[in-house]
Amino acid sequence: MSSTSLTAGRWRRPSVLPGFGLTFGFSLAWLTLIVLIPLATIFLKAAGMGWSQFVDVGFSPRAIAAYRLSFGTAAAAGLVNAVFGLLVAWVLVRYSFPGQRVISALVDLPFALPTAVAGIALTALYAPTGWVGQYLDPLGIKVAFTPIGITIALVFIGLPFVVRSVEPVLADLGKDVEEAAATLGATRSQTFSRVILPAIGPALLTGFAMAFARGVGEYGSVIFISGNMPGKTEIAPLLIVTQLEQYAYEGATAIATVMMLASFSILLLINLIQAQGRKRMGA
Amino acid sequence: MTMRATTEGFATRLVLITVAMLFLGFFLLLPLVAVFSEALKQGIGGFIEHVDTPDAWAAIRLTLLIAAISVPLNIVFGIAASWAITKFSFPGKSLLITLIDLPFSVSPVVSGLIFVLLFGANGLFGAWLAEHDLKIIFAVPGIVLATVFITFPFVARELIPLMMEQGKDDEEAALSLGASGWQTFWHVTLPNIRWGLLYGVLLCNARAMGEFGAVSVVSGHIRGETNTMPLHVEILYNEYDFVGAFAVASLLACLALVTLVAKSVLEWRFDLHGGAKH
Numbered sequence: 121m122s123s124t125s126l127t128a129g130r131w132r133r134p135s136v137l138p139g140f141g142l143t144f145g146f147s148l149a150w151l152t153l154i155v156l157i158p159l160a161t162i163f164l165k166a167a168g169m170g171w172s173q174f175v176d177v178g179f180s181p182r183a184i185a186a187y188r189l190s191f192g193t194a195a196a197a198g199l200v201n202a203v204f205g206l207l208v209a210w211v212l213v214r215y216s217f218p219g220q221r222v223i224s225a226l227v228d229l230p231f232a233l234p235t236a237v238a239g240i241a242l243t244a245l246y247a248p249t250g251w252v253g254q255y256l257d258p259l260g261i262k263v264a265f266t267p268i269g270i271t272i273a274l275v276f277i278g279l280p281f282v283v284r285s286v287e288p289v290l291a292d293l294g295k296d297v298e299e300a301a302a303t304l305g306a307t308r309s310q311t312f313s314r315v316i317l318p319a320i321g322p323a324l325l326t327g328f329a330m331a332f333a334r335g336v337g338e339y340g341s342v343i344f345i346s347g348n349m350p351g352k353t354e355i356a357p358l359l360i361v362t363q364l365e366q367y368a369y370e371g372a373t374a375i376a377t378v379m380m381l382a383s384f385s386i387l388l389l390i391n392l393i394q395a396q397g398r399k400r401m402g403a
Numbered sequence: 404m405t406m407r408a409t410t411e412g413f414a415t416r417l418v419l420i421t422v423a424m425l426f427l428g429f430f431l432l433l434p435l436v437a438v439f440s441e442a443l444k445q446g447i448g449g450f451i452e453h454v455d456t457p458d459a460w461a462a463i464r465l466t467l468l469i470a471a472i473s474v475p476l477n478i479v480f481g482i483a484a485s486w487a488i489t490k491f492s493f494p495g496k497s498l499l500i501t502l503i504d505l506p507f508s509v510s511p512v513v514s515g516l517i518f519v520l521l522f523g524a525n526g527l528f529g530a531w532l533a534e535h536d537l538k539i540i541f542a543v544p545g546i547v548l549a550t551v552f553i554t555f556p557f558v559a560r561e562l563i564p565l566m567m568e569q570g571k572d573d574e575e576a577a578l579s580l581g582a583s584g585w586q587t588f589w590h591v592t593l594p595n596i597r598w599g600l601l602y603g604v605l606l607c608n609a610r611a612m613g614e615f616g617a618v619s620v621v622s623g624h625i626r627g628e629t630n631t632m633p634l635h636v637e638i639l640y641n642e643y644d645f646v647g648a649f650a651v652a653s654l655l656a657c658l659a660l661v662t663l664v665a666k667s668v669l670e671w672r673f674d675l676h677g678g679a680k681h
Binding site: 207 | 410411416419420422423424426427430431432433434435437438441480482483484486487490491492493494499502503505506508509510511512513516517518519520521523525527548551552555571574575578579584587588606609612613614615616619620632633634636637640645648649652655656658659660662663664666667671
């Protein structure tokens, strides 16, 4: 019906359902007001600063140290999550054991638990006198108020991203492919590294990228455990807040712009890698 | 032979499960246990004493108010956007979906900053607002704006795939039988999507009540006035009132547990997501 009445020059295909004008118009207006205009403000403000001022405040030694810390710890946490997230997804999809459903539900805890709550809980655990910290302290391992503590907070925040993106792909991956590999004489570890890993690779990369992007911007769960020493344990989002508290709006804007551009570029790069991968796989 | 080559031996399985459980125990369960244990350090009496303060009650009321405003706004937007996106075809649809997801990839702190740049004392509209004696930043409207921004994609994101899958046959049938557009929506579409909608609302509400970074930037931390529960946790913690901080935090942890249970029930009973996709 709609294919015959598809007339050239019409912006959308006609439909018998009503409400396109109302719902599309409202959605676009609300999106523009709440998301697009506010986000554009930051780039407008940054563009109005002039290049030299932007570089001065956006790439000050303190800011560069903060970027390195934020991106470094987010990458480290993303890697930890890629390994253990894959393991958790594997165990949840492939094996059955008592309490599985409860554990599966628990994986989403970081999505549901407010970040400030996670932050103070992790600090209570890993402070030198904390539940875990008191055993690590005599060994000379300092976790709280060091980059290790920041990484642990970001592992907590990022875990569900990896598990939830790998799980469905692992469940869909047919047993027949693995059986074929085994019939052809592959050992279990060969099957894993040559058959299973390439198949779940894109999902694993997506999970890593989402955990990484979330980690770079994360604030609430990190600031309690990080110690917040400028140049040492001061993450980029905290530096933005510090600048704002000193009414240094230019500094806050420049740092936020650098962070957003870096995050968007990394996500774009990962999307490109995945598109390339799909092309090579012929799908 | 095939059995051995397509699954792992008992010992390997046991090791993998044990390592995974230890990891989850350390990183997820232990922090949760710590919250409740620290909150109850001085017993139930101490817990109640720390929660039953005017400032804590003000924070609880404000958090409920913020959620009560921002969640319905996101429900209306989520339904409208999903209706337009899934029931009609138009160019630029995938761009629209990408733009709706945008707030997910922005740091919470930056999400607060953008509203300070717009409505703060030195912001674009700062002078105009001051002239008309309106306050957005360091007041409730700013907290609502930041929360709506942060939770913007939650409802739409759940509804779009669900409504895409359901198609529009039901609606077309209702319309051809003479139902009006609103009748079709209330009696056909809404019952079809109610569990998916509830799922999105659950996640949206958890984030709205728990948001810290964005709200922290725009709130101004005025005790009893612009302090939400997560911000109150921070203030108590920074004042070394650890039992108080964990007592309020444990209320938020209960909210998280209720959210997880309700979410799991929806997943099992209605096969939403099959317990996997997010």
